[in-house]
Every structure is written in C-alpha cells, then in structure tokens.
Amino acid sequence: MTGIVTRLNTAVAQSPVGRWFMLEGSSHPKARPNTRFSTEIRAGFATFVTMAYIISVNSLIISDTGGTCVCDFDPLDPTKGGVAGGPTGPNTGAPTQTCVDIIRKDLIVATAAMACIASTAIGLFSNLPLGMAPGMGINAYFTYTVVGKFGSGKISYQVALAAVFIEGLIFLVLSILGLRQWLARSIPRNIKVATGVGIGLYLCFIGMQSSAGIGLIRADPATLVGLGGCNSEFLDASGACLSHRMESPRTWMGVLGLFIISILVLFRVKGAILIGILFVAIVSWFRNTSVTYFPHDPTGDSRFQYFKQVVSFHTIQKTWAVMDFQLNTGEFWLALITFLYVDILDTTGTMFSMAQFAGFMDPKTGDFEGSTPAFITDALCVSLGAVFGTSDVTAFVESGAGITEGGRTGITAIMTGFCFFISLFFSPIFSAIPPWATGPALIFVGSLMTKSVTEINFNYIGDSIPAFLTLAMMPLTYNIAYGLLGGLLAAVVINGTVFIVEKLSGGRWVPPNKDERDPVMSFRMGPQGEGVLPPWLVRLIRKLKGRDPLEHAEHGAGNSQDTLPEPDTTAAKEALAEESEKDKVMPDTFATTPETLSATASGVENGNSKRTSHHRNSISSEADRRREL
Incomplete structure (x- = not known):
C-alpha cells in the first residue's frame, strides 16, 4: 500500500498539477518542501x-x-x-413554520x-x-x-x-x-x-x-x-x-x-x-x-x-x-x-x-x-x-x-x-x-x-475603557455595530483630550503612566511602515525601475546611505531564518481551536514588526561597523 501511495505522489508531483501547486519533486523553482499529494x-x-x-x-x-x-x-x-382579528401591518408576527x-x-x-x-x-x-x-x-x-x-x-x-x-x-x-x-x-x-x-x-x-x-x-x-x-x-x-x-x-x-x-x-x-x-x-x-x-x-x-x-x-x-x-x-x-x-x-x-x-x-x-x-x-x-x-x-x-x-x-x-x-x-x-x-x-x-x-x-485607561465598551456593548445592545462605534468614539474622545491637554500645557500635564499605552495605530502597510503601496504594485515598480522601492522609502531619496556599498547582512538573515523556523511550530493545542478574529491580525502585525526590527537593527549595526572601518 505504501508503494502505491509513493508512486501516486511521484506521478502527481511530476505532472502539470504538481507544478501548478508547487509540490515537492515538481521541478518548480519555488516547490514547497515536504508537500505530497496524499x-x-x-x-x-x-x-x-x-x-x-x-x-x-x-x-x-x-x-x-x-x-x-x-x-x-x-x-x-x-x-x-x-x-383572526389580530393586528395589521407588516412583520407583526412569525411566518409559517413550513x-x-x-x-x-x-x-x-x-x-x-x-x-x-x-x-x-x-x-x-x-x-x-x-x-x-x-x-x-x-x-x-x-x-x-x-x-x-x-x-x-x-x-x-x-x-x-x-x-x-x-x-x-x-x-x-x-x-x-x-x-x-x-x-x-x-x-x-x-x-x-x-x-x-x-x-x-x-x-x-x-x-x-x-x-x-x-x-x-x-x-x-x-x-x-x-x-x-x-x-x-x-x-x-x-x-x-x-x-x-x-x-x-x-x-x-x-x-x-x-x-x-x-x-x-x-x-x-x-x-x-x-x-x-x-x-x-x-x-x-x-x-x-x-x-x-x-x-x-x-x-x-x-x-x-x-x-x-x-x-x-x-x-x-x-x-x-x-x-x-x-x-x-x-x-x-x-x-x-x-x-x-x-x-x-x-x-x-x-x-x-x-x-x-x-x-x-x-x-x-x-x-x-x-x-x-x-x-x-x-x-x-x-x-x-x-x-x-x-x-x-x-x-x-x-x-x-x-x-x-x-x-x-x-x-x-x-x-x-x-x-x-x-x-x-x-x-x-x-x-x-x-x-x-x-x-x-x-x-x-x-x-x-x-x-x-x-x-x-488594562494598565492604561485610554486603551482599556474603549476596549471594554466595545466588548460589553456588543452582547448587551445585541448589536456589533453599536459596540464598534462606542469603542471608537471613546478612544477618540479620551485620547484626543489627553493629546490636547498635553499640547496646551507644553508637555507638563500628561498621564503618569502614559508610557504604558499601546503604540499609536499605523496607517502604513509594511511591518515598519515602508510606504502605503500594495505589495503587487511595489513589485511592479521594482521591475520597471530596476530598484527596490521599499529600500528607497526606508533610506530616503537623498540619504547618503544610498551611495554606500550593500552591507553584509548574512548574520542578520541567518538569525531571521532561525526565528522564522521557530514561528512555524504551532503550540500543542487542539487543531480545531479557533483563535479570535481580531487577535490573529494584531498578533501577526506584532510578530512581523519584531522580526523586521531585528533584521533592520542587524543591518544598521553592520553598516555602522563598515563606516568605522
């Protein structure tokens, strides 16, 4: 039986189907390792x-x-x-069960x-x-x-x-x-x-x-x-x-x-x-x-x-x-x-x-x-x-x-x-x-x-109150929209007031634990905000201009770093690869357990930001070392 399955996997991998889905052994340049039809x-x-x-x-x-x-x-x-003889008007009762x-x-x-x-x-x-x-x-x-x-x-x-x-x-x-x-x-x-x-x-x-x-x-x-x-x-x-x-x-x-x-x-x-x-x-x-x-x-x-x-x-x-x-x-x-x-x-x-x-x-x-x-x-x-x-x-x-x-x-x-x-x-x-x-x-x-x-x-009121209103109002008002609106409005009012007071006082009146608040939301698309261009458009621009627009956005058009030799980032890449391999291991939990809808998005953002920050710090350190030399 094992031999039949092996032959089937090999046949599918070497077929156009295997190449389309990048199965291992399909000769596709981006074939995904350990992928088999069975x-x-x-x-x-x-x-x-x-x-x-x-x-x-x-x-x-x-x-x-x-x-x-x-x-x-x-x-x-x-x-x-x-x-019979009941109230009139649309939708005043239930339709037939049939x-x-x-x-x-x-x-x-x-x-x-x-x-x-x-x-x-x-x-x-x-x-x-x-x-x-x-x-x-x-x-x-x-x-x-x-x-x-x-x-x-x-x-x-x-x-x-x-x-x-x-x-x-x-x-x-x-x-x-x-x-x-x-x-x-x-x-x-x-x-x-x-x-x-x-x-x-x-x-x-x-x-x-x-x-x-x-x-x-x-x-x-x-x-x-x-x-x-x-x-x-x-x-x-x-x-x-x-x-x-x-x-x-x-x-x-x-x-x-x-x-x-x-x-x-x-x-x-x-x-x-x-x-x-x-x-x-x-x-x-x-x-x-x-x-x-x-x-x-x-x-x-x-x-x-x-x-x-x-x-x-x-x-x-x-x-x-x-x-x-x-x-x-x-x-x-x-x-x-x-x-x-x-x-x-x-x-x-x-x-x-x-x-x-x-x-x-x-x-x-x-x-x-x-x-x-x-x-x-x-x-x-x-x-x-x-x-x-x-x-x-x-x-x-x-x-x-x-x-x-x-x-x-x-x-x-x-x-x-x-x-x-x-x-x-x-x-x-x-x-x-x-x-x-x-x-x-x-x-x-x-x-x-x-x-x-x-x-x-929950350590910072400007974060906890809007979040609490969001999660509490949804079931209690029987309306997801009201919960979202309540939370967003509270976030704008509370944090907007803190911002205005801080500016008017010249930075003298600020919440004692302001440093515990979450970072402000990012409107940029990359893990560290490398521009708002979508990935497919970034790749298109890179192909047309023959350069990396993300690198250009990071260093700036007139930055002297653009003229420096490309730094040796081998160590950084190896560390990044090691960290990525760790991320592939899933916690030992029940496979069907759904994670929350929103937490997954934020978790991915935070994970990507940390890895990219580590990558950039490694590159920056290598560039500084080259300047000293």
Whole structure:
C-alpha cells in the first residue's frame, strides 16, 4: 500500500498539477518542501471535518430572519402565521413554520455550495490551504441586528443581502489596490482585540437562547433576561418562564452537548464540535422522546418525511438572487460599514494568521505568498454568497487543522471544497439538526473567541475603557455595530483630550503612566511602515525601475546611505531564518481551536514588526561597523 501511495505522489508531483501547486519533486523553482499529494488530501479532509458544523449552524441562524417568508405573512390569516382579528401591518408576527423550513433547506444548500466554491477557488488560484465558508459572528449580526427575528429589524432580508453584495464589490477594489491590510492596521489594536471578544460573547448569548440555542436563558420583564430551561407550556406571553425552570429535557440535552464538545477538545479529538452536534442531533431524531425534533404534529411530520429521504438534492427556492437595492436608508449604510469592518478583521486576520502558521509570511514585506488573489477570491465569494442568500463568506481558522496535518498547498483547500460538494446531497440530514444541538457549538466557539481578552492593555485607561465598551456593548445592545462605534468614539474622545491637554500645557500635564499605552495605530502597510503601496504594485515598480522601492522609502531619496556599498547582512538573515523556523511550530493545542478574529491580525502585525526590527537593527549595526572601518 505504501508503494502505491509513493508512486501516486511521484506521478502527481511530476505532472502539470504538481507544478501548478508547487509540490515537492515538481521541478518548480519555488516547490514547497515536504508537500505530497496524499498528505494534502488527508489535510483537506481534516479541515472539512472541523468546519462541517457551519452547514447546520449557519442555516439555522440565518433562517431566523424568515428570509423571503415575511412576504407570505398575513396577520389576519391563521394559515399564514397570523391570528383572526389580530393586528395589521407588516412583520407583526412569525411566518409559517413550513415556509421557514424551506428557507433553512435553501440555506443549507447555499452554505455548502458557497463553502465548496470558495474553498476550491482559493485553493486553485491562490495555492493556499484555506477552507472558506459563511462566517460565524457576522451571520448572527446579519440575522439578529440588521434584519431581526422574522424581519423585525429596520431593513429587510433582501436589502441586507444587497448590502453584503455591495460590500463584496468594495472589497474587490480594496483587494486589487492592496488596501485591506492598510485598513486593518488603521484600527487601534485594543479595539481589534475587543471586537473578537465581543463577538464571542454575542455568539454565546445567542447559543443560550431558545431560537438558535439551548434555551438556558429567557426573557424577564424585570431584568430583561433571566434563567430559562422551561417547557413551552410554562411560558408567559413575553416568553418568560413562569415556573419549572431548568426542567426542559432539551435544555439539558444541549448542556450535555456542550460537555461532550469540551471533553473531546480537552483530549484534542479532531472534529470535536461536529461530534458533539451529531450526538445531540441523533438522540433528537427518535420520535417518541421528550427531546425529539419530530413531534407528532403537522410540522414534525413534515420534517420527518423530508428527513427520511436521507439523500436528496434540494434546489434553492426562496433565497436565490432576491437582493433589493434600496440604498436610501441610514440603516443600510450602517450595516454595510459594519459588514466591511468586521470582515476586514475576520478574513484579513485569519488569512494572515494561517499564512504565518504555514510559514508563508515574508518578513520584509509583511505579506504572504498569494495574498492578492486570495483577497480577490474572498471578495468575489462575498458577493456570490449574497446571490445565494447567505451572509459574508470568510476564511476559517479551522484551516489550522489541515495545516497541522501537513497541508501546505491549494490541493488541501480543493479537497475541502470537494467534501462540501458531497454534503450538498445530504441536506435532509443537515436540516434535521435542532437548535439545541447547534447551540453548544455557538457557546463553545464564543468561549474560544474571548480567550484574547488578556491581550487588552488594562494598565492604561485610554486603551482599556474603549476596549471594554466595545466588548460589553456588543452582547448587551445585541448589536456589533453599536459596540464598534462606542469603542471608537471613546478612544477618540479620551485620547484626543489627553493629546490636547498635553499640547496646551507644553508637555507638563500628561498621564503618569502614559508610557504604558499601546503604540499609536499605523496607517502604513509594511511591518515598519515602508510606504502605503500594495505589495503587487511595489513589485511592479521594482521591475520597471530596476530598484527596490521599499529600500528607497526606508533610506530616503537623498540619504547618503544610498551611495554606500550593500552591507553584509548574512548574520542578520541567518538569525531571521532561525526565528522564522521557530514561528512555524504551532503550540500543542487542539487543531480545531479557533483563535479570535481580531487577535490573529494584531498578533501577526506584532510578530512581523519584531522580526523586521531585528533584521533592520542587524543591518544598521553592520553598516555602522563598515563606516568605522
């Protein structure tokens, strides 16, 4: 068997496929060491196993918008979700459950299809081992803040999709110009970290509710939220538990699912989140139990009949190309800007962290191999995802599982995309996963995203207060945008006041611990600010002019150092290579553990800055020694 695999690896490496993906033995001048076809296939499957939960979770969350079903709602017609003699007006109740179930089936197909297309495209054109799919966090903001439960927000599902579509086009322009990294660097580091923490708390809050979670918390007229866990017959009109709290079998089943996921992650079992979801779901498929997802009523019977098909290809009926370009509301533009900002931190941070982990980072430019086509692919997939009816598509940190398995080329991503293609034919299975099975995944992912709270600088008030407001306002206002705006406004007011007082006093009145604040944000693209030009444009200018524009920016056009002989930087390069090799070793943690969206971006920035500073100091010292000689 080993001989067959070896011959297969050799044959693929020596083929045009091997040369395109730079496999070892392909005779490509930039062939990546230790890359083999069989290893890439195994790595792609590992990435899929850790990402597969997104099919059920994303469809469940976005289906809470009601999709296009809100148009079918008639408050006076009981067959369309209303009550005879009830209130009139749009969106005053819920659409029929049958229609929502169709929306969820559509979104299962949309999620799997976009994961297939995006992962395959980024592997084919960027040669990066990244899995892509509609992202967590941003899908919750899309559903519960922008559109609202069953369309109760200020803009409709169709208009929100239009915002996502336009955002993708904006990203396309930013990606071509190479400005995505610049925008990510323009946000204060502490607010970027707090954004990831706040989204984590937001996801946890959703996972504890009943609509998309385990029902652990419920509405409370006195305290807004309170302890839940009661069956539906013990709820009042506001949704609060009147009695029998923590007696719902479904809530306890969700708690068990969270326990299973936690233990499996503790022992580094790959696919722990998916295993936990499937365990709870399978238990909920038995009809004559208190936790069944198929009760003996019309809704349960309809779900069960579809579930029994097991293998079926569902065609999208209600979410395909339903965008409505009503651009004349402030809510639309607020949603668009928030989508833009969160996706900048999400995708950019994730791609940089995965590139760093895989060893693709260039310490001189602060960029990674294939970054421009990767960002362009992501931008196009964001807009295409809106056509399918889902929220922003982004790179997943679960890609680290495949990289840990040895994935280093786009074949890993293509294999992940192929697995998502196969899942398209099992939509009856994914549509039968109940919210108390996916809720534990939301809580667990949320807990992982709060890990980076320790990276916030709590020693300096000008850093800590804006960061705290950012992470606290997101779950408490049920709005990611309000958290971002609150944090940025606080940062401007507090630090702006300190700056004005310091200038007016001639530097006599300054905070005693001002030296403990984080460095001011950088608006320059390189690791030490070597200009704002995108990497591809820098390379083009270098080729046209026959010189290194980064070196020119560093020394200055009239600097005498330009006329000095090129210093011997061998020692510096060796030290830099040694440090880069250390960076390639991943901490011994569970492969599927997602790092926070924002912390990865800031971590990569800090790491690159330190390495580049070390490199420059070595060059500077060598140049000084030459002058003395």
